[in-house]
Amino acid sequence: MLISYREALNQAMREEMRRDERVFLIGEDVGHYQGAFKVSKGFVEEFGRGRVLDTPITEAGFTGLAVGAAMAGLRPIVELMTFNFGILALDQIVNNAAKIRYMSGGQLSAPMVIRGPGSAAHQLGAQHSQSLEAWFCHVPGLKVIAPATPRDAKGLLKSAIRDPNPIIFIEAQLLYATKGEVQEGEYTVPIGQAEIKRQGDAVTIVAYSKMLLLALEVAEELASEGIQAEVVDPRTLKPLDLQTIVASVRKTGRLVIVEEGWRFAGLGAQIADSVYTDAFDYLDAQIVRVTGEDVPMPYARPLEDAAIPDRARVRAAVKQVLHRA
Amino acid sequence: MDRDDLLPLYRQMLLIRRFEERSAEMYALAKIAGFLHLYIGEEAIAVGAIAAIRADDYVISAYRDHGHCLAKGSDPRHVMAELFGKATGLCKGKGGSMHLVDAKRNFMGGYAIVGGHLPLATGLAFAVTYQKRDQVVLCFFGEGAVPSGQAHEAFNLAALWKLPVIFVCENNRYAMGTPITRGIALYSDLTDKARAHGIQAETVDGMDVLAVRTLMQTVVSKVRTDAQPYFVEAVTYRFMGHSMSDPAHGHYRTKEEVDAERKKDPLVLLRQTMMQQGLATEADFKRLEQEAGETVAAAVKFADESPFPARAALDEDVYIE
Incomplete structure (x- = not known):
């Protein structure tokens, strides 16, 4: 339904x-x-x-x-x-x-x-x-x-x-x-399990909550350009299903992390650290984070838009890890 | 008043007194570390109040919690072991002096953020009501918590939802080093703060264990049957410093004041009452003294001989798997 x-x-x-x-x-x-x-x-x-x-x-x-x-x-x-x-x-x-x-x-x-x-x-x-x-x-x-x-x-x-x-x-x-x-009837989703929301082999994009929808939009755009992004949704942020993220990175060799939160000491920093620790040898490029700007959220629409990750920034990050700037 | 009724009250206050005096010695010997807040001088409140409740009623306290824990019936050996940080402590050595918990006796803990456990107390009382049980919750805290926002949020919710919680304010007159008149506006007594929320409130002499118990018996009975919160201000005095790092009379209290207050010692008061009324003899007190000494010595021995927690305990009980 x-x-x-x-x-x-x-x-x-x-x-x-x-x-x-x-x-x-x-x-x-x-x-x-x-x-x-x-x-x-x-x-x-x-x-x-x-x-x-x-x-x-x-x-x-x-x-x-x-x-x-x-x-x-x-x-x-x-x-x-x-x-x-x-x-x-x-x-x-x-x-x-x-x-x-x-x-x-x-x-x-x-x-x-x-x-x-x-x-x-x-x-x-x-x-x-x-x-x-x-x-x-x-x-x-x-x-x-x-x-x-x-x-x-x-x-x-x-x-x-x-x-x-x-x-x-x-x-x-x-x-x-x-x-x-949503399926009919009784079901639960286990805590601590990420889900691959879109299969791909060129780059891994980790994104959660609202940013997942953004990542999926960008992935569709990229597909039309021949770039197949794999989009991983951690769903649970703690405990983090690092295994699924690392398995994806081992396949793609490239990682972009999208989060709406502030950049400094943000969740993406932790994910990047974990991936560097567990899968450094599989990375073909530096991990790139797309984050909210380190400012209190402004009211004015153009400023607010500039403070939150958008398609252009996610695209640019993907291009960067693919060395296709 | 009879002998069999009063002697247990004296025994409990004495146990707490001697237990804490030995704790202070153990602190000096570095067997106990961190913060150690002694209840010496305030024993009549925990003992008198807890004597008025049932074993299955809840008690929750702040960080000056040894007295409440012992009065609720916890084994002094496991309390002392907790102060020593040993694996045999009530909380396996992970809580320490300020976070004693004895769940099987419904002693729901000592909490060390001033004002922060008053909402918890309302929650315990909410659960009692929700589950249609008839327990009451005794929540002990110092007068330093009274102006906090969390206290007033808790008072309001307790009154709004008619929760069976008794807020027992131990007014020892100093929020660490700040006297109450410099911390609470319009202070005459504290009951008006509770009445402002529609909570019935009374003040009692917190040095008089019989006065505390008598009032609490009435209050507990009302709260248990009428579904309503209550506020009791027990006026007391802390004979020692705020914690071990604070001398008994620092810059904020004079020696004369402390000496004068010590004359109102709750143990001395009950002892005099019992002697005057012929309910006990010197020999009785000598025997109780010896008994308390032995109990505390056994607690110290138990704590000292117990092992520290193993390294593996570090990661245990963060989550329930």
Whole structure:
């Protein structure tokens, strides 16, 4: 069936809440408003206010409440209206959710999903447009997932809800309305498995979330020029499926990494480091990263466009690793 | 009041006192390292409050947590071993003084970011309500946490959703070195901060274990039956420095002030009460003293003789596979 990314998330949560009484949804306007991006449409009607909790605008408070509830045996899904506001909950995420299992010597844990959109939409300004996945990937104890397609969004969210660890699940505003094929019936997508979204032999492009769609567009353009790019979607950013990325690089010998986040200490730097460590001898060219610019997101449209990776920059990076500038 | 009722309270306070005095010695001997925040002077709060709850009720604390952990019934040997960083510690040596956890006793941990565990406490209480159980949550914290944003977010959510959590504020008057009058606007007592959120609140003499227990029995019963949070301010004093790196009376407190407060020692107070009422004799206290000494000596011996965690433990318990 062809459904939207938004509907995929809705189905995943709905199915898991039907399956497991311990699962509840908490966040700003998730109930009667049905979610700022309408992801939880119909939830309060089906599950009631006891399991679909509208919160005040207090991210630290309700995220911390969810961590405590998880420690006591529940399976919370925290919806952050956007990950920008998740910054207010970082103490709870980093100091409590991620560490409680380790600090307690395995006695306690915080099985929960913290989800919502990251990255830029259109002209929302600096405080509402940022890709913070590298921050979360840096923290031991967290798993980080950033699906690009409805099929992956549904299957990975279901896996995340069932996973016994705290999980950061990053969506994107510009993906909610995108559509894709999702199989009928029950399925999950395993955490920690990349997927080759397009086969090719000339160059590997690693891209996730919104940037995957960009990479696939560029790959189609390049195909018409006789260049077959292989596009690898990590889907899970941590733990990263390095094996699939390295296998692709061994085949193509060339790697471009596309991410929307800031360049310095970005996720692509980690991927590049890992590939240099594991597959240096297979590389025929230096790895090239296409990233967001190291600036707060500007409002003006031409400036915003200049700050985010686009087709031209991805194309140029591919040409560079192919030595065809 | 009877003897069998009061002696256990004294025994517990004494155990905590002697346990911590020995901890300080072990710190001086470098058997314990890092931060060590002693509860000496404040024992009546943990003991009095925890005496008012059931074994399956939850307790959660901040970083000055030895007293709460011991009062909740944790084995002093495993607590001391944790302070020593040994594999036999409550948390296998990975938590340390500030992060004691004893999950099987529903001691849900010590947390070291001021204010950060108050939302966790509301979450424990949320889970109790969600699962239609009847436990209560006791959340201990210092007055230094009261002005924090996370505390107020937790108060609001607890009041809004009528969660069975009791916020027990241990007001020892100093947020590390900053006196409360320089940290909290309009301070007279702290209960108005909770009442502003619609939470019932009372102040109690935190040096008087019987007063603490009596109030807490009423509060626990209300919270358990009425589904509502509560705030208790227990006024106390920290006899020692903020941590081992802070002398008992640094630049922020005078020796005279500390000496005057030490005269209100909760152990001395209960002992006097019991003697005056003929509920205990010198011989009883001598016996309790000996017992506590033996328990603590055994804890130190156990900790000292236990192995450090093996290298393999480094990577364990980061994730559940």
